[in-house]
Amino acid sequence: MTSRLPKPATMTTRATRSKTTTPADPTPAMATRTTRTAAMKPRGPPAPVKKTTTRKVTQTATKDSEGPSNPDSTTTKKAPAAASKPTNGSQPVVIPPDHDVEPVKAFLRIRPQINDDTPSDKPYLEQLSDTSVRMLDLAGPATNPSRYRLSTVPQTSTYSFSHVFPPATLQSLFFTKTTLPLVQDLLQGQNALLFTYGVTNSGKTYTVQGGSDPSSAGILPRTLDVIFNSVGRLQSDSKYGPVRLQGVEAADPTSDANKIQSLAKLRQDPMLAQVLEDELEGEDLDTAVDSTVLRVDKNYTYSIWLSYAEVYNEKVYDLLADTSPVKGGTKAGPSTLLLARKALTIKPSPPSDWEGSQNAGKYVAGLRQIRVHSAAQAKEMLKLGQLHRKVFGTLANSQSSRSHALVTVKLLRCHRGDYHDPSNVQTSRLTLVDLAGSERTKNTQTSGDRLREAGSINKSLMVLGQCMEVMRANQKRLAQSLANAGRVDTRDVKKTLAVVPFRHSKLTEILMDYFVGDGRVVMIVNVNPYDTGFDENSHVMKFAALAREVTTTRKPAPPAKKGSSAVTSRPSEQYRRKVTISMGKPGRQSEALLEVLEEDEEAGDPEDTDDDLELNKAFVSALFDEIDDLRMQLFEAEMRCAITEAETREEVMEDMEQRMRNMEKMYLKRITDEVEMNERKMDAKIDMLHQTGLLDSEETSEEEEYSEKENHAPDYMSQDDEFEYEETASSPLDGKSALDRSQHFPPSAKRTQWKAAKDDMDVTMDMSLDGPPEMDVDEEEEDLPPPRLVQQRQLSRAPSPIFEADVEQTRASSSQARAKGKAKAQPAPAKAARNTRSSKVQDQESEDSMSSDSPEAQPTRMVAAATKKKRVLNTKRK
Numbered sequence: 001m002t003s004r005l006p007k008p009a010t011m012t013t014r015a016t017r018s019k020t021t022t023p024a025d026p027t028p029a030m031a032t033r034t035t036r037t038a039a040m041k042p043r044g045p046p047a048p049v050k051k052t053t054t055r056k057v058t059q060t061a062t063k064d065s066e067g068p069s070n071p072d073s074t075t076t077k078k079a080p081a082a083a084s085k086p087t088n089g090s091q092p093v094v095i096p097p098d099h100d101v102e103p104v105k106a107f108l109r110i111r112p113q114i115n116d117d118t119p120s121d122k123p124y125l126e127q128l129s130d131t132s133v134r135m136l137d138l139a140g141p142a143t144n145p146s147r148y149r150l151s152t153v154p155q156t157s158t159y160s161f162s163h164v165f166p167p168a169t170l171q172s173l174f175f176t177k178t179t180l181p182l183v184q185d186l187l188q189g190q191n192a193l194l195f196t197y198g199v200t201n202s203g204k205t206y207t208v209q210g211g212s213d214p215s216s217a218g219i220l221p222r223t224l225d226v227i228f229n230s231v232g233r234l235q236s237d238s239k240y241g242p243v244r245l246q247g248v249e250a251a252d253p254t255s256d257a258n259k260i261q262s263l264a265k266l267r268q269d270p271m272l273a274q275v276l277e278d279e280l281e282g283e284d285l286d287t288a289v290d291s292t293v294l295r296v297d298k299n300y301t302y303s304i305w306l307s308y309a310e311v312y313n314e315k316v317y318d319l320l321a322d323t324s325p326v327k328g329g330t331k332a333g334p335s336t337l338l339l340a341r342k343a344l345t346i347k348p349s350p351p352s353d354w355e356g357s358q359n360a361g362k363y364v365a366g367l368r369q370i371r372v373h374s375a376a377q378a379k380e381m382l383k384l385g386q387l388h389r390k391v392f393g394t395l396a397n398s399q400s401s402r403s404h405a406l407v408t409v410k411l412l413r414c415h416r417g418d419y420h421d422p423s424n425v426q427t428s429r430l431t432l433v434d435l436a437g438s439e440r441t442k443n444t445q446t447s448g449d450r451l452r453e454a455g456s457i458n459k460s461l462m463v464l465g466q467c468m469e470v471m472r473a474n475q476k477r478l479a480q481s482l483a484n485a486g487r488v489d490t491r492d493v494k495k496t497l498a499v500v501p502f503r504h505s506k507l508t509e510i511l512m513d514y515f516v517g518d519g520r521v522v523m524i525v526n527v528n529p530y531d532t533g534f535d536e537n538s539h540v541m542k543f544a545a546l547a548r549e550v551t552t553t554r555k556p557a558p559p560a561k562k563g564s565s566a567v568t569s570r571p572s573e574q575y576r577r578k579v580t581i582s583m584g585k586p587g588r589q590s591e592a593l594l595e596v597l598e599e600d601e602e603a604g605d606p607e608d609t610d611d612d613l614e615l616n617k618a619f620v621s622a623l624f625d626e627i628d629d630l631r632m633q634l635f636e637a638e639m640r641c642a643i644t645e646a647e648t649r650e651e652v653m654e655d656m657e658q659r660m661r662n663m664e665k666m667y668l669k670r671i672t673d674e675v676e677m678n679e680r681k682m683d684a685k686i687d688m689l690h691q692t693g694l695l696d697s698e699e700t701s702e703e704e705e706y707s708e709k710e711n712h713a714p715d716y717m718s719q720d721d722e723f724e725y726e727e728t729a730s731s732p733l734d735g736k737s738a739l740d741r742s743q744h745f746p747p748s749a750k751r752t753q754w755k756a757a758k759d760d761m762d763v764t765m766d767m768s769l770d771g772p773p774e775m776d777v778d779e780e781e782e783d784l785p786p787p788r789l790v791q792q793r794q795l796s797r798a799p800s801p802i803f804e805a806d807v808e809q810t811r812a813s814s815s816q817a818r819a820k821g822k823a824k825a826q827p828a829p830a831k832a833a834r835n836t837r838s839s840k841v842q843d844q845e846s847e848d849s850m851s852s853d854s855p856e857a858q859p860t861r862m863v864a865a866a867t868k869k870k871r872v873l874n875t876k877r878k
């Protein structure tokens with residue numbers, strides 16, 4: 001009965017009723033009833049959910065994400081009041097729609113201490129509030145100090161969750177708080193995922209499937225109850241069924257998928273009955289354990305489909321597939337059981353299925369999706385699947401689930417007005433996952449097959465964690481770019497986001513569409529505080545904190561497109577794997593030889609052939625487009641490089657040319673300076689010779705004689721003389737008048753003195769080039785020309801003091817030469833001998849003459865010094 005109250009659209013009224021309970025579940029199970037105004041009643045197809053531009057702030061590990069406005073928190077606070085108002089009858093419940101973008105919800109469930117537990121004095125988990133717990137390692141540093149030196153796990157940590165359920169929490173309450181909103185989503189055409197996470201023996205399977213008692217039924221049977229309670233008579237006899245992830249095709253009620261193997265059939269098999277007897281004992285599948293009814297849109301008709309898959313050792317199996325026991329006649333002997341099952345492949349959903357939706361997911365090809373008409377039938381299917389799970393994967397370790405079990409409930413709803421149009425059929429899914437225990441290999445002390453199991457489990461859980469981590473980082477970056485809108489282009493940021501490694505494990509591949517924004521995600525963390533695995537539980541807590549920082553998007557499932565119903569079978573590559581496992585309870589164990597048929601990834605399921613081909617074509621053409629695009633980018637990059645190189649070369653060339661021009665200018669100036677200076681030097685020499693009076697007539701005749709001799713290049717002339725000769729012949733005086741030439745060349749008798757004087761002048765000029773001589777220059781004069789120019793100017797104006805000394809000295813020498821000139825010229829050998837006197841002797845003489853203090857010796861001393869210096873310079877030059 002639904003009562004309509006005149007209340008604001010945003011308000012809901014909540015009423016509860018009690019239900020008969022069993023002793024094992026002392027607190028009454030609840031059926032919640034909520035009425036809403038007519039304005040809130042959904043009519044016709046649901047309007048597409050608006051995308052909000054606001055993003056929720058991501059959560060930190062120790063910060064509670066639920067504010068007072070959070071509907072979940074509100075529900076939590078009102079729970080006791082609701083339980084105190086029992087009502088009769090099952091009434092529709094409307095759960096207020098939540099935000100379309102929200103973080104993954106993480107609920108913590110603390111397992112109670114039970115008899116099987118290894119006794120531990122105190123639990124290491126303490127509940128602080130409805131949303132937070134503290135973990136304290138009781139065996140702290142005092143017991144094992146080295147552990148805390150090496151471990152990254154702190155001794156005490158506080159963790160927060162969307163809600164914390166204490167050990168005494170009833171299954172019914174737990175279901176209402178965690179799963180019921182997801183069932184509501186399913187009925188309204190949205191997708192949802194719930195998974196349990198925790199170490200072995202922490203209560204995951206108990207949470208999902210429940211205990212043996214009906215009142216302790218888990219969230220899975222309760223979900224089925226609520227769905228069928230809510231749909232009621234609105235179930236359709238539609239001829240359409242689900243295919244792949246969210247496609248729809250014409251379903252044949254007599255198809256293989258619907259010819260299901262029943263428990264009754266299994267029971268008829270004596271060998272299986274022997275093994276499974278205990279498992280089938282005391283089951284009452286017909287009784288509904290949860291009578292909650294949710295509001296559904298009555299303009300639609302509904303059909304419910306069930307699939308049950310298992311991920312074991314990184315292979316996906318259909319737990320609802322027919323198993324074919326082969327009895328007798330096998331080499332295995334009469335006590336063995338030969339069962340066959342086939343590993344399934346995961347394929348990308350074809351575009352035709354997710355057209356209109358942003359995200360393409362993946363589906364398990366060949367996984368049976370079986371139409372169920374009642375909760376009892378659905379539960380029987382699940383029981384069958386659980387038996388298969390035990391037989392094939394986990395009876396080897398009967399205490400622990402070594403595989404991930406995924407139950408998917410699909411709801412197809414079709415509007416009554418357009419009953420026969422498959423494009424109007426909407427598909428929504430709810431997947432409940434019971435993950436395998438997250439314990440570490442070192443703690444399980446497993447080997448062989450068990451070690452492989454543990455490796456596969458850890459790999460898939462690790463990849464799940466990595467996916468969460470990457471998604472969180474990507475979402476943070478996107479949120480930042482949105483905050484900086486205007487400065488940063490969000491499209492550019494999207495291109496740089498990291499790839500989420502969903503493909504690295506089968507589990508994440510199957511679930512990826514939920515994480516990329518196709519529905520709400522709820523995580524249930526199970527913890528056993530009496531367990532010894534403190535470290536493992538710490539990791540579980542951290543994982544939950546990480547998951548809560550990831551956001552997902554809820555949106556309505558798009559109308560399905562009609563899938564291809566053409567079936568063309570195609571042979572697939574298969575190979576067999578035989579496994580021997582022991583089954584049964586301790587004391588009653590039996591061996592079973594299992595044979596598993598596995599299919600190669602390339603071999604497609606017949607039903608997907610056409611779509612796969614279409615997908616492949618699209619994919620290949622997309623790849624070609626990308627190659628073209630990349631080629632174009634490469635060409636552009638090469639062109640840019642070539643242009644840059646040409647520009648750089650041109651710049652370098654211009655720079656070099658400029659430098660060369662500068663150097664040319666510099667050297668030209670230097671040469672001009674040199675020529676000018678040489679001219680001045682010559683002028684100074686001529687002046688000097690004029691002053692010394694060496695340019696008289698008799699000397700002229702001697703000079704002529706000398707020049708004649710020189711022209712004949714005398715044999716006895718020393719190298720030095722030759723040098724001087726050449727130097728004179730190429731002097732700037734070439735082309736001067738004979739008189740000038742005669743002035744320039746002294747008589748042979750005075751040649752030595754003249755040469756000394758010339759050397760001295762050269763030295764003087766060299767000195768003038770080397771540095772400024774001591775001259776009377778006003779240093780305070782402004783804008784002084786360079787010292788060298790000053791010196792040159794002065795040289796050109798007046799003979800320097802050194803020149804004057806030279807003149808004096810030359811004069812003295814010439815007078816001596818004149819005196820000697822009267823005598824005969826010295827014989828050639830004597831002259832040669834004189835010329836070849838050792839430089840040491842000459843130096844000695846020079847020093848001797850220099851040591852004399854007489855004024856007459858002064859010019860001689862200077863000439864000697866100049867000669868010595870010239871000789872040194874010549875030596876250096878050589």
Ligand SMILES: Nc1ncnc2c1ncn2[C@@H]1O[C@H](COP(=O)(O)OP(=O)(O)OP(=O)(O)O)[C@@H](O)[C@H]1O
Nearest residue numbers: 111199200201202203204205206399400401436437
């Ligand atoms: N909330 C609970 N109340 C009572 N008993 C519980 C509860 N949770 C778990 N148990 C019991 O604890 C035991 C271990 O639970 P369960 O098998 O669900 O653990 P698990 O985490 O699924 O282990 P595994 O990963 O190895 O399958 C079971 O006997 C179960 O009945």
